[in-house]
Amino acid sequence: MSPRRTDTGGRIDRLRTIRFTFDGASYTGHAGDTLASALLANGVSLFGRSFKYHRPRGVLSAGVEEPNALVTVLRGEVREPNIAATMIEIYDGLTAVSQNRFPSLSWDIGAINQLGGKLLSAGFYYKTFMGPVVGPLKGTRFWMFCEHFIRRAAGLGRAGTAPDTARYERMNAFCDVLVVGSGPAGLMAAKAATDQGARVILAELEPHFGGSANWSGEVIDDMPAADWAARAAGQFEGHDNVRLLPRTTVWGYYDGNTLAALERVTDHKENPGKGEPRHRYWTIRAKTVVLATGSFERPLVFPGNDRPGVMLAHAAERYANEYGVLPGDRIALFTNNDSAYGTALALKKAGAAIVAIVDVRPELSSEMRKLASEAEAEILSGHAVVATEGGKALSGLKVQRFDMVSGALSGDARSIHADCLLMSGGWSPTIHLASQAGARAEWNEALQAFLPPKPTQKWIGAGAFNGHFKTLEAILDGRNAGLSAVGATGTPMAYPSVESLPGDSQPAPVFEIKAKGKSFVDFQHDVTAEDVRLAHREGFVSVEHLKRYTTLGMATDQGKNSNIPGLAIMAEALGKPIPEVGTTRFRPPYSAVSIGSLAAERFGDLKPERLTPMHDWHIANGATMYAAGLWYRPMIYGLSGETIEQAYVREAKATRESAGIVDVSTLGKIAVQGPDAAEFLDRVYTNMFSTLAVGKARYGLMLREDGLAFDDGTTWRLGEQDFLMTTTTANAGKVMQHLEYFLDVIWPELKVHVTSVTDEWAGAAVGGPKARAILAACVTGTAVDNATLPFMGIVRGKISGVPVMICRLSFSGEMAFEVYCGAGYGTHVWEALIEAGKPFGLVTYGLEALGTMRIEKGHVTGAEIDGRTTARDLHLDWMLSKKKPFIGSAMMDREGLIAPDRLELVGLIALDNRPLNGGAHVVEVLDEANPHDSIGHITACCYSPALGKHIALALIKGGKARHGSRAFVSDPLRNRFGPIEIVSNHFYDPDGSRMHG
Structure with missing residues (x-):
């Protein structure tokens, strides 16, 4: 028996032993375990090292929100980093390693960063590495000196370089109702819609349907919740209008009720079946979406809250009930709400000793005191945890009397021996998808949480997503949408009755205990409460700025753990209530998505190959x-x-x-046809085309609306109403879009049809x-x-x-x-x-x-028509008609576009007869040690067989006025410096006699 495995309980298969390795050590678990639960069962408490300080970290949660226990999974030479151990189903031969440590997890030299103190506070990159270096490397920037070492230290896991041999698939699906989440609320919504004949997809990120009902201690309809969930899921058998997707995370909600999902098809298998993909990427288009995504328990912020052995209360309950694993022998709880008392009782029943329940609230209901008594736990109401003790594992904690109103601590600290501390700071509805769908969340003072926004797309919410915590009353908001639950026999199936906890789970508005020591808000990025206050002191008053300056809630966390505690601390610093401070908008992906699934079958050299005839x-x-x-x-x-x-x-x-x-x-070729074709071309080109005779062609120039050059080419008049336009190869598609936009949006009255005939x-x-x-x-x-x-x-x-x-x-x-x-x-x-x-x-x-x-002749291409040049810059002002308006004519004479010092097209001749390089700068005074004061750059260059010289086209300030003058090419990256002569861009046959000959 593993050190912390209970004798009975859980959904694991105790008859199947699974062997796996972590950091080279061999362990065993059971079928149904996650890597996290199996390691906990084996007495492992140290899972990783933190991002910045390399502090020892244990597992914090039991689900997708896990910020600490991120590992790398190895499959042969292929390595995939930053996977939450809580989401890895173990299989025979699983090989996982910890991350962000050297030389080992137990002894990490990077832990010396903890001595850095304020040097490594929020924004330390910006403050530390911007100044100049002194001493032997004087003259270089400090960042340039440190960059190599910083980049080696940054990040968590290390990406592999071996090709990924796994196969990935893409799927498109259409449904009437997509249900996200399969707790009791989601199951009932899916069942109701299925029985009404709707096409339903039910997506659940866990391996089993039932959500929290699989592991909660609740009783639903007079039966254990797990049995109720199994019965409810089983009622879909025989229905061909429902698709069940376990191990599927819906991670993105986009316009038009389009959602993105990732199905983990074979990650849990030692030997995937032939042809089975590893992941399947789903694009789901739904008429209606039911969001039954549940809620996350929040951590509390206090000194030492990141020590291995400190975890979320409900996570510990899940490990005990679902996996038969106790997170500790002597367990203490720290809470600001009622839900922790049910956890204490559940863990007591599973065999743990509950040594104390520390509650910041001074007054507790009789029901909570009764639950604590049944758990044989000492209640310390009006107290707070002010420190944790131990090294790489928790050995104890310290508590002090706490005034919930003032936040003040008083009295002597008391030590409590415990090897596990469970914290509960209340609950936050998992509203990420609703936020992605396009509206701002709404603050609920009673629940101290942000509730879903009002829908801007066709979705409804159900269960804890709506803030119905613990109790399952009003399990479906879908009742308001006309959904009715119907049993397998066709008779109405009542909404479940639940033996819920007495009292309520509304938390006290306390998220931080201010005491000496580092108190972590964002565990993944080592963001402390002091970092949040520092951001405020340095002027970052917007929550979006706070997020980016401190990295709070970024990467895979996306606010799952850190959002509300961070906002509460920021609100206190600003002297404003949380709703006025606001919350960040959640963005996709909700959780990490494999790059392979995004590419799916589209791997290898995916560049389209267009071949000429x-x-x-x-x-x-x-x-x-x-x-x-x-x-x-x-x-x-x-x-x-x-x-x-x-x-x-x-x-x-x-x-x-x-x-x-x-x-x-x-070359791009576009047929322009219709009674108004000539008029349309007059508006599109800077020069006249309505006067062009049939059977003749004319060179034309287009401008953008802002007056800058866009494209050039010839247009042939094949008939009175029939033109063939040619464009540059690179701009063929852009010109076609340009023409279609103006015909569809600006001049819909013109009778013109444009058709791409390039191919x-x-x-x-x-x-x-x-x-x-x-x-x-x-x-x-x-x-x-x-x-x-x-x-x-x-x-x-x-x-x-x-x-x-x-x-x-x-x-x-x-x-x-x-x-x-x-x-x-x-x-x-x-x-x-x-x-x-x-x-x-x-x-x-x-x-x-x-x-x-073309360089010898001085013709322009995309290298010169680069989105910054005008017709005058390119000496094409002779093509600007004064007889008509055209696209860009209203803007082309702006002050900045006719300034005398603009870059103009010129030719260059290398006086040292050495090759020139595209992109090289031109300077008047050569300074190889400190290149500066560029007057322009080379756009195209070659050796000219007609001239027997190395020549180039360039854009130079006041170009035409410099003809015949000398300058220098300055190209420090390629160590090319030398004298040049500035000349006309028309190197060869400037009068055109050969062309017209």
């Missing part, structure tokens, strides 16, 4: 592919032994000398001095001479029998033509163009050569 040809012909946004595009077509630079220089040079062909299928067209650009001759050799049905196909002209014809549309325009600066055909014929037309170009020396080129030629 000629993709396979590129691969087969030696292209090195490059991910450009969502698209895969050829970077180079390298020859054997060529570097990337050698390849793109060869491709760009050959294109300028003869001809080159590049795949431009990725409908394959495109190839043929450029160079011999480009026209190549087209003439393969195009039929139209001439391509200058008269028939002038600059920005459009013709239709055929290539190798495939209909094509050709527009003469250039991105390279050479005479060039864009050829479009149906996507299904893309490779066929591409190969025909290449075959026709062989006698003319046609080369295929990729993005590197494309970028090189």
Whole structure:
């Protein structure tokens, strides 16, 4: 028999022995145990070390709210940290280790932090590590010096690096009623809805339905609560309109009555079945939600309240009743409400000695005194615990007389020998999901708790969630919603009658005992009562600021334990009542959610791969592919032994000398059609399109509403009411959204329809001095001479029998033509163009050569249109029409957007003929030891085969005025410093004679 296991009782299977290890030591438990209950049964009191001070910590609770007993579970090489031992069902071979300690749990060198005192108080990061370092490292910031050590010490568990081999699933579910929680209230709500024919989902985070009824000492309908719960859950058999989800935590409540849940399918199994997922992620859309999530018992704040052996009273009752485990032999209780007296009696019946009940209230009801007498416990009313004694386990406590009104202590402290202290500071309804659903909680003075807000979505509350603690009167608020409970036989089933505790469980408004020593409010983050008062003294008066400055209620706690005590201390410091101080809004997730479940089947390389119609040809012909946004595009077509630079220089040079062909299928293509299409384009673009002739194209620029440049491209007029807009590859989706927004919201009266046709067209650009001759050799049905196909002209014809549309325009600066055909014929037309170009020396080129030629020509792309530049910054002000308004015209002349010192587009030439780097800064005075006073930065750079120099485009303050001047590139991260010349961005053929030739 384990040291603290009772002879009988609990729902564990005493005939099945489970073997597991914790910190390398072997232990045994029984089927149905949690890791916490099994370790307690084996006499283990030390479970972990605290976050900041590395204080020894034992288990505090018995459920999902556990802040102390967080462990790492190992499955082979895979490690999962920060799992509450109270939520781990043991199985043969379970391996768990404690966290946040070195070299061992019993002797942790990090405990020296307890000597830090006020140095480690709230906000110590901000106060300590911002100043400069003195001494040998003078000149560096203190944080930079300490960061490595701080990051090693931060956190609790250590994440693993081995791939997670488990499988995860996603599920979508729709129901009429989702019931969250399966206590008596939840079971009855689910039964009522099921019998009415509704589609019901009942989700319970524990392994068994029945909630507290599984372990409480209550009697419902003249039978033990556990039996009542089993009978109630069994009544769902034979109903195909109810889905039961045990081990399922509903962790998020979103708009439209959409809730997120995590089902732990095989965490409790040694050998999961073939194909079984570890976790299943549920997205549940419900017409109505019943929140029967119960309540949490609150801790009390007093010196030493975190010592191993101090736990919540009802948790101890649960360990005794559900797992047959006593948390101690000599147990004392400290309370401000009646519920602890029932716990004392339950533990006495389980075999523990109750040495004392310390109650802050001076007057107690006769019923409570009777319960204490039955538990053979001494009552110390009007007293408070002021200290605990012991090292890594509790050995005793000290109590003093306490005035509940003034909070003053008096008289001599009295020592009480006990190895377990149970505390009860009242109860807080578990309103997290209701808060997530979109409203502020409401304070109840009598219960000293926040009750659920008024619903803003379709949910109703039931049981303790509504503040009905202990008693199960009005078990279903659903009675007001027309729900009626019906028994398995079809006869009405009465709401349960309960042998509840006499009196009430309304707590006295006492949460903290002010005495010498550290009193913890948030156990997980080592936030003390003094930290809360310090935050107030330093000006943090909002509860949201308090939370972030002290870390109170953050991470997995989310206010489950610390919320009300922390608010009470803050309210006292402010001199305001708790409801005026308010409470933080709870946010999802309610409890930790595995990353694997969020990804589910979507693992590995999840990046979408958009491939052009000629993709396979590129691969087969030696292209090195490059991910450009969502698209895969050829970077180079390298020859054997060529570097990337050698390849793109060869491709760009050959294109300028003869001809080159590049795949431009990725350009955004949008059909703009309708009677008002031309008017719409006039409003969208900065320049005129209503005057564009059919069969012609025009370069266009779009601004955002704030006057900054958005996108550029060409638009072709194919008919009076038919335009084809092209956009940059990166902005295709954004431009489509932009157009749809203005048509749907701003100008719904315009008769225009926009359609994305990007994937409908394959495109190839043929450029160079011999480009026209190549087209003439393969195009039929139209001439391509200058008269028939002038600059920005459009013709239709055929290539190798495939209909094509050709527009003469250039991105390279050479005479060039864009050829479009149906996507299904893309490779066929591409190969025909290449075959026709062989006698003319046609080369295929990729993005590197494309970028090189555009830099040489001075064209802009997304690197320059970066959301901060204007048309004037890019020297595109010639495109700003003065004849019409357009999107952004009202804002483009704001003072800040026309300032003389704005960054303007320029060209740079490296005078030391060394490579330049994108993102490098430009300075007037070079200071390699202390780079400063940047006047701009490089946006794009390359080696120019046309110029034989390393060049770049850049955005420089007062750029045009600096043409011909010298400056320096300053790139300390890559140790690149050197002289440059600032020139026009048009390096190559500035008058456009080659393009128009």
